[in-house]
Amino acid sequence: MVLPILHLNGYKIANPTVLARIGDDELEALMRGYGHTPHMFVAGFDEEPHASIHARFAAMVDDVMDEIAAIKEEAASNPDMPRPAWPMIVFRTPKGWTCPPEIDDEVTEGSWRAHQVPLSNARDTDAHLQTLEDWLRSYDPDDLFDDGGAPYAATRAIAPEGELRMSARPETNGGLVLRDLVMPDFRDFAVDVPNPGSGPVEATRQLGEFLRAVMEANMDNFRIFAPDELASNRLQAVLEVTDKVWEGEREDDGTHTAASGQVVEMLSEHQCQGWLEGYLLTGRHGLFTSYEAFIHIIDSMFNQHAKWLKVSRELPWRRPIASLNYLLSSHVWRQDHNGFSHQDPGFIDHVVNKKAEVVRVYLPADANTLLSTYDHCLRSRDYVNVVIAGKQPAPQWLTMEQAEDHCTRGLGIWDFASNVETGEEPDVVMAAAGDVPTLEILAAIDIIRHELPDLKVRMINVVDLMRLQPEGEHPHGMSDQAFDQLFTTDKPIIFNYHGYPWLIHRLTYRRTGHENLHVRGFKEEGTTTTPFDMAMLNDIDRFHLVMDVIDRVPGLGTRAALLRQRLSDQRLAARRYARVHGADLPEVANWVWPDAGAETREAMAGTQDTGGDNE
């Protein structure tokens, strides 16, 4: 049974507290406005003996507990019971209650001065040492401890025993009560990929189908939290098997709100993060889906959870808990209707500052890799998993079998997009991490195949960002041998990345070929514009990527000068078209990988988003 208590002792470090200074009327109104029935308790401001204070408080706690029990009893028998105004206690006592009234002639008890170490010089001055002794003796230690300083049996008896001790409650060590999720086979939700580039498919919508099955199989220990972005991020399929819990007034308005449900939506990233943390720490499973840019709202809360995980791993008695899983969508590259305020991929940078043992970052490039990735995340323990995936119709690259292998490796060569035979050296390595950067790299390779057919191109996709780090830096880190074999030690590497480019340099700066690494990514250029114009604003677009290849492959520049000029002209043409039509050039927007097949070509012709995004 939970009994909320607002303890008002009047001060914090150096100021009064707000709620202690608004008066009882406003305070009571505020608590009622928050949906509570406040009970006011005041103590310590007069000569009332402590015994009587304890008796008064015990009686109030009993009353309030009875009220809570009565509410629960009615709720059990009456499903249509209106939301109760849960009782709570406002507990007013002096700050530093029972500490020395004054120290150095300054009021201390009942003052902000009691917040800090009120006798910091006890070891320096006899006066303070005496004050300290008098203070401690005021608690009658002789009645509590024997001559050896050990508590008497009567003192020890005050503490509850066994699981009644707060720190011994099983739910405070969530791993103790954690049950594995019953996991449906994610392969059953695979997208059929007859050829690379087929589709289009909305990756997160496909994940939603899988999550619906996960939800259905775990209705008592799996929850999804979202700041009004569940449907916007395309996960609404879960609402076929559960509702959104909603304690406010409910209407038949198609919002799937109900008295109980496993989805919790509130437009407060702080609430979502806090609820999920509490749910995980008490031995359950869940995920938090948000717009990529706005997850920064909980940066500080993430910090504390990551720090908690780091320290708890060092405590043998702490059992592992389920990982904190993020699904970030509506990402930086597809804010067609929202613009600059919604464009920020920096949460990845924030996350990787925390301990390598704790953090994981995944950038699946299509639906099957997203499914395989999320299956892994939901089974993991004691991590923070950040998964970033698009929600817009996009081409699919890997069959489920290929996706599983790819996700298990964390990165790899995409053979269908490479033209380097075994035994040959590539002229250039073209790598990508993230769905939109992968699309642009492949479109660039398509151009290269037509314009520079002799150029040997190796295409690499990275889904697990931590693989780029050296073995010694991260548990997922790759050996230098393996890295050098993939990325070469002496060939130019054009890396098209979802986020701020320098992170790729940070992860790879110890690698032999780092000097040859050229990273494109978000460089804080954006506005409300078309998807391809966004790519061009940050130079991650297909045309610029080919220009980067021309600039970096030795000897190519002079031979490809005309091509380079045409590519630069194509960028201008694309921008002009976007400005005039508010949409991308059809040949750009509807581009499909050459081997995708006619069916896909038709399907893609209709995908350019003309509708409204959210927020």
Add this chain to the structure above:
Amino acid sequence: MVLPILHLNGYKIANPTVLARIGDDELEALMRGYGHTPHMFVAGFDEEPHASIHARFAAMVDDVMDEIAAIKEEAASNPDMPRPAWPMIVFRTPKGWTCPPEIDDEVTEGSWRAHQVPLSNARDTDAHLQTLEDWLRSYDPDDLFDDGGAPYAATRAIAPEGELRMSARPETNGGLVLRDLVMPDFRDFAVDVPNPGSGPVEATRQLGEFLRAVMEANMDNFRIFAPDELASNRLQAVLEVTDKVWEGEREDDGTHTAASGQVVEMLSEHQCQGWLEGYLLTGRHGLFTSYEAFIHIIDSMFNQHAKWLKVSRELPWRRPIASLNYLLSSHVWRQDHNGFSHQDPGFIDHVVNKKAEVVRVYLPADANTLLSTYDHCLRSRDYVNVVIAGKQPAPQWLTMEQAEDHCTRGLGIWDFASNVETGEEPDVVMAAAGDVPTLEILAAIDIIRHELPDLKVRMINVVDLMRLQPEGEHPHGMSDQAFDQLFTTDKPIIFNYHGYPWLIHRLTYRRTGHENLHVRGFKEEGTTTTPFDMAMLNDIDRFHLVMDVIDRVPGLGTRAALLRQRLSDQRLAARRYARVHGADLPEVANWVWPDAGAETREAMAGTQDTGGDNE
């Protein structure tokens, strides 16, 4: 005159809004709890003609405006007037009021469906196009616009003229009304530094003296915002010339709270950030002081302000506003009483992801450099200035004249700590950014002078972090020539940094000598322990720095093996002492730079913090 209105239209993207579903009683209680007198207005749910709705609302607005005017009138004549319950309006209308009631047989007006683009397929289907036309015609455009589509004079007359147009209000373009601060001479607050290493001085307390003078000279357009950390960060001198504005009940309790004042303290980083942004955007000046670790709470708000600054620089009619100045103290290296939860220097990494033209990061190593830095920040425009400085008693390194030169350069060789004559090449470059890392580098150099007297050491201190970047990357960026001259292209560089080490690699990875750069910094290891133990936990301590030199200067390793072993033993001895005594070895805690002088040696002997820190 400001009239707060809570518009409840019932829905957001896909859910009801909380306040629209708690009922009028709780909602009114909540507004009263927030200190307001709510006026309820409901419209659009019945057949009431719009003219009558507008008349009702106009009448309510008049009444509320009169109430506000009356309050202001009384306040003007009665300084002791109790805090009024400011009136506000709760404005209930249907979501998408006056849009098509239904689209595709789905309720749209009064529904969450109206949040998005309700007719996204208008260009695809005739039915939707017809619906759109009927909708737009429902506003009688023929009465508003002529055949050419231009608004009739009567239509235009509805809009106010000149400065009555909201977007033309001078305070919405704050730069128009911005007045320069009257700046006292920061040199008048210089700390006397007879020899390098003298002191100790609390840097931020010295800054507080300067800020008191700034405040005194600018009582109508300068404010300091703090989450109950003004005094904790040692800026309380400003309270000698102003108070903390406090609208709640006030008592004579030594908190310096008053009905008006230029300091605003509330334990909400969100409130402090929002208030300061509003104050700057309307043409005033200010700063926000916070604990370093907790400034992450406003990461997302910082993002939006930085984005606003970036875009506003591109709008010629937007006049520059005062910079958003942070003073972050109680930093990662001195959380002696708070521990791991208070240790996070990552705000720097978050900030440098934003446009180089907008962000500045300063790490002054002593009081005079802090004073010179802050004078610069308070005079600047359109930046976000992040200044990180310690509040603990610490040695001082530069005279004010030296500090000015150093801050103007942004970085430089500290001659007193180097033993490389002009014409000589250093054997090793030892660089530092931040107060504690600088102290440890100098203590390491002191060891080297005794143990490896022939080693040529160049000591560099960096105060303006952005100087490390190439010219092309940041306006403060250094030329490669200048950088190479300072840091050499082929000598080992041991860089002791305040924050996460990889940022230094990120800023310098294009530099010739980058391969020789070895950075020490915070690697997310921390707990509640002594200052020197914190340094050792992250290997930024003097002993480990000398070990790094031994490991990296060619040929030194074998000759200095015994010294290296002794240094490693000294680390163990220091840790053992800290564990037993809860304080650092006196010879470590009280170390002073050899040239500091006897007076300082005595002074330092008493500085080891035995008292309480805050929070």
